[in-house]
Amino acid sequence: MAEIQALPLPVGAAKPPVRRSGWVKTYFGTPLNSMISLVSMVTIFFLGKLAFGWLVVNAVFSGDGLACKASGGACWPFLAEKLRYMIFGFYPFDEQWRPLLALVLFLASCLISMMPRFWSRILLYAWLLVVLPVLYVLMAGGIFGLSPVATSSWGGLPLSFMLSFIGLVCALPLGIGLALARASSLPAIRVLAVGFIEIVRGVPLISILFMATVMLPLFMPEGVTIDKLLRAQVAIIIFAAAYIAEIVRGGLQDVPEGQREAGQSLGLSYWQVMRKIVLPQALKKVIPPMVGLFIGFFQDTTLVTIVGLLDFLDTVRSALRDPEWQGIAVLEGYVFAAAVYFTFSALMGLYSRFLEQHFRVTHG
Amino acid sequence: MNFLNDMRFRAFCYQIGAIGLVVAVAWTMFATASDNLAKQNIATGFGFLARQAGFVISETAITYQPTDSIARAILVGIVNTVKVSLLAAILGTVLGLFVGVARMSRNPLLARLALAYVEVLRNVPLLLYLFLWYSLIIMVFPPVKQALNILPGVYLSNSGLVLPAIFVENGAAIFALFICAGLAAAILIRRISQQRRLTTGKPNHGTVIACLALVLPPLVLWMLGLVSFGWDIPQAGRFRLTGGLHVRPEFVALLFGLLLSVSASIAEIVRAGIQAIGPGQWEAAAALGLHRSRVMRLVVLPQALRLIIPPLTNTYLTVFKNSSLAIAIGYPDLVMVSNTVMNQTGQAIETIAIFMGVYLSLSIAISLTMNWYNARVALKVR
Numbered sequence: 001m002a003e004i005q006a007l008p009l010p011v012g013a014a015k016p017p018v019r020r021s022g023w024v025k026t027y028f029g030t031p032l033n034s035m036i037s038l039v040s041m042v043t044i045f046f047l048g049k050l051a052f053g054w055l056v057v058n059a060v061f062s063g064d065g066l067a068c069k070a071s072g073g074a075c076w077p078f079l080a081e082k083l084r085y086m087i088f089g090f091y092p093f094d095e096q097w098r099p100l101l102a103l104v105l106f107l108a109s110c111l112i113s114m115m116p117r118f119w120s121r122i123l124l125y126a127w128l129l130v131v132l133p134v135l136y137v138l139m140a141g142g143i144f145g146l147s148p149v150a151t152s153s154w155g156g157l158p159l160s161f162m163l164s165f166i167g168l169v170c171a172l173p174l175g176i177g178l179a180l181a182r183a184s185s186l187p188a189i190r191v192l193a194v195g196f197i198e199i200v201r202g203v204p205l206i207s208i209l210f211m212a213t214v215m216l217p218l219f220m221p222e223g224v225t226i227d228k229l230l231r232a233q234v235a236i237i238i239f240a241a242a243y244i245a246e247i248v249r250g251g252l253q254d255v256p257e258g259q260r261e262a263g264q265s266l267g268l269s270y271w272q273v274m275r276k277i278v279l280p281q282a283l284k285k286v287i288p289p290m291v292g293l294f295i296g297f298f299q300d301t302t303l304v305t306i307v308g309l310l311d312f313l314d315t316v317r318s319a320l321r322d323p324e325w326q327g328i329a330v331l332e333g334y335v336f337a338a339a340v341y342f343t344f345s346a347l348m349g350l351y352s353r354f355l356e357q358h359f360r361v362t363h364g
Numbered sequence: 365m366n367f368l369n370d371m372r373f374r375a376f377c378y379q380i381g382a383i384g385l386v387v388a389v390a391w392t393m394f395a396t397a398s399d400n401l402a403k404q405n406i407a408t409g410f411g412f413l414a415r416q417a418g419f420v421i422s423e424t425a426i427t428y429q430p431t432d433s434i435a436r437a438i439l440v441g442i443v444n445t446v447k448v449s450l451l452a453a454i455l456g457t458v459l460g461l462f463v464g465v466a467r468m469s470r471n472p473l474l475a476r477l478a479l480a481y482v483e484v485l486r487n488v489p490l491l492l493y494l495f496l497w498y499s500l501i502i503m504v505f506p507p508v509k510q511a512l513n514i515l516p517g518v519y520l521s522n523s524g525l526v527l528p529a530i531f532v533e534n535g536a537a538i539f540a541l542f543i544c545a546g547l548a549a550a551i552l553i554r555r556i557s558q559q560r561r562l563t564t565g566k567p568n569h570g571t572v573i574a575c576l577a578l579v580l581p582p583l584v585l586w587m588l589g590l591v592s593f594g595w596d597i598p599q600a601g602r603f604r605l606t607g608g609l610h611v612r613p614e615f616v617a618l619l620f621g622l623l624l625s626v627s628a629s630i631a632e633i634v635r636a637g638i639q640a641i642g643p644g645q646w647e648a649a650a651a652l653g654l655h656r657s658r659v660m661r662l663v664v665l666p667q668a669l670r671l672i673i674p675p676l677t678n679t680y681l682t683v684f685k686n687s688s689l690a691i692a693i694g695y696p697d698l699v700m701v702s703n704t705v706m707n708q709t710g711q712a713i714e715t716i717a718i719f720m721g722v723y724l725s726l727s728i729a730i731s732l733t734m735n736w737y738n739a740r741v742a743l744k745v746r
Binding site: 041202206214215300327 | 375378379380382383386393396397400401469470471472473474477483484486487488489490491492495496499500503681685686688689691692699703706712713716719720723724727728
């Protein structure tokens with residue numbers, strides 16, 4: 001191959017611009033860009049220094065509240081001492097292996113269920129007939145020689161997971177039903193569904209929680225009382241169902257009308273068309289936004305602390321109010337709670353993105 | 365036998381059945397509730413609204429005394445809710461716009477920083493942030509006795525920020541009138557100038573004249589001495605500060621929490637909207653010789669706006685509903701005032717019905733406004 005030779009520049013011609021390497025151009029291409037880079041670097045440096053100083057350099061690694069009060073850094077002994085309380089709440093101390101086991105079992109089952117290759121009817125039955133009953137027995141006890149634990153002593157992270165997960169699982173069929181009702185050709189049913197969905201979506205979750213905890217007992221016949229936890233759970237289910245219905249409606253609208261008509265012309269009934277043709281296509285499309293919705297609900301369960309349930313945020317807050325640590329480890333507690341919520345939410349966010357990619361690749 | 369297979373008859377039966385079921389459930393609940401209330405000696409109805417409230421509200425945007433009626437107290441709550449959500453929505457939108465554009469920056473450092481900002485805000489519950497900001501304010505700033513006097517008349521302490529307040533001494537009505545007139549004139553002038561520029565293609569000074577029309581009338585009024593202002597300077601007493609404008613920590617924590625969460629949502633919406641505009645638009649505008657920042661402002665953003673409006677509506681509805689978290693840190697919004705009323709009068713059903721009704725109607729109002737705006741900016745297909 002002939003070597004390409006640089007021609008001598010004609011006299012007086014402008015020199016070609018100096019080609020800088022990609023790295024320099026990316027960060028210092030123009031004066032404005034250089035300034036942005038510098039400001040960003042300074043910001044990152046100071047944030048890093050602040051975090052490192054607080055978490056490591058100035059931190060207290062052993063000792064008690066007084067040692068922590070003296071230093072300006074993070075108070076690790078607080079975390080070590082209060083960790084079990086923050087995660088499990090008032091669950092009987094000697095029995096705390098049960099919620100721990102339940103938590104591990106739950107997370108492991110979730111991890112397996114998250115892989116699309118395991119999706120099947122068997123997985124659904126396994127959840128309904130094995131995993132959920134086992135989780136309930138572990139938490140509540142009463143049989144197999146496990147001492148019974150009242151729901152009023154459930155708390156912490158297992159409670160947060162339970163409220164959001166059970167909420168979504170129960171709200172899913174309800175939400176699908178509402179979405180079908182909203183898309184129905186029968187005006188009365190459509191109006192009822194629209195009314196329910198829009199009312200629930202138009203008011204804050206806290207008002208539905210208030211309704212469930214303050215108002216619902218008034219609607220019950222005398223002598224009938226419903227568990228406080230169950231009432232909050234019902235409120236979350238109702239709330240979630242309305243939002244799920246809107247997402248599923250989007251999925252239903254995406255299924256071409258021809259699919260429904262083809263099914264009808266084969267002589268299938270309305271329910272057969274829905275169950276075998278429309279819903280499978282619609283639901284597949286809404287899985288990624290549903291995961292996004294679940295992230296929101298996981299965070300929204302923190303609101304139950306306002307109506308007096310001991311979810312994870314509440315146990316963290318009551319750990320902060322412990323007289324021994326009061327006013328000393330405020331930041332530590334909140335940062336720990338934030339880190340826990342961040343980890344789970346961010347993982348689910350990654351999963352949602354993975355699913356979007358997965359469906360794009362496998363289903364056109 | 366034949367009419368059982370008639371589609372119309374069956375549809376009719378299903379609908380009657382559904383309505384009957386709903387009515388039956390509602391009737392049973394109503395009957396049990398009135399039975400229970402009668403046993404507990406709680407009167408039903410909204411008569412309690414006229415009673416004297418008797419409780420103090422720490423922050424009131426409209427005048428309120430404990431001797432006022434409960435209805436007035438609830439109105440204070442509504443105004444507080446609207447105040448904090450409106451401010452959070454406006455400030456959050458401005459901040460979110462910047463973060464969203466930063467997220468699209470070609471400088472990886474800035475883009476990553478913006479990404480981290482959004483992720484940290486979106487993956488942690490808002491309630492946790494509210495608690496965190498509130499306790500940080502309480503912890504970091506000194507108690508009110510040792511309030512920091514950062515500027516003359518400005519005091520900062522853990523019970524909030526106290527600023528000198530400006531108020532209209534006399535001529536408030538005529539002043540407001542002149543401001544409204546100036547605003548109307550400014551909008552009119554701006555519209556005419558824009559129209560003229562579009563038809564002639566020549567730049568004009570419409571914006572400058574509009575600004576003058578906005579500022580001049582109140583200024584002239586003030587110079588003529590028809591309106592005068594007074595200052596309410598806060599006084600440091602032994603135990604507390606009196607006078608001035610008091611910005612409370614509950615309000616600051618709530619506003620801060622809400623506006624940060626709004627900004628994160630809006631940053632994502634803006635990014636998605638900008639990314640949805642094809643690269644051909646960028647290239648065509650660049651080929652016309654427009655600078656990157658002008659391409660963004662004149663070509664890409666106006667198109668992205670159409671995609672941005674519907675999710676933006678949802679964000680505004682969310683911040684309005686999320687302002688109800690105020691009760692957790694003690695800002696007297698609608699829910700917190702209602703809760704106090706509920707505890708005091710025992711009228712749970714009526715109070716909850718009121719605040720749900722207020723949220724519902726304001727939500728619908730926001731939706732309608734945004735839909736109207738959406739219809740205005742939507743692509744006109746002729």
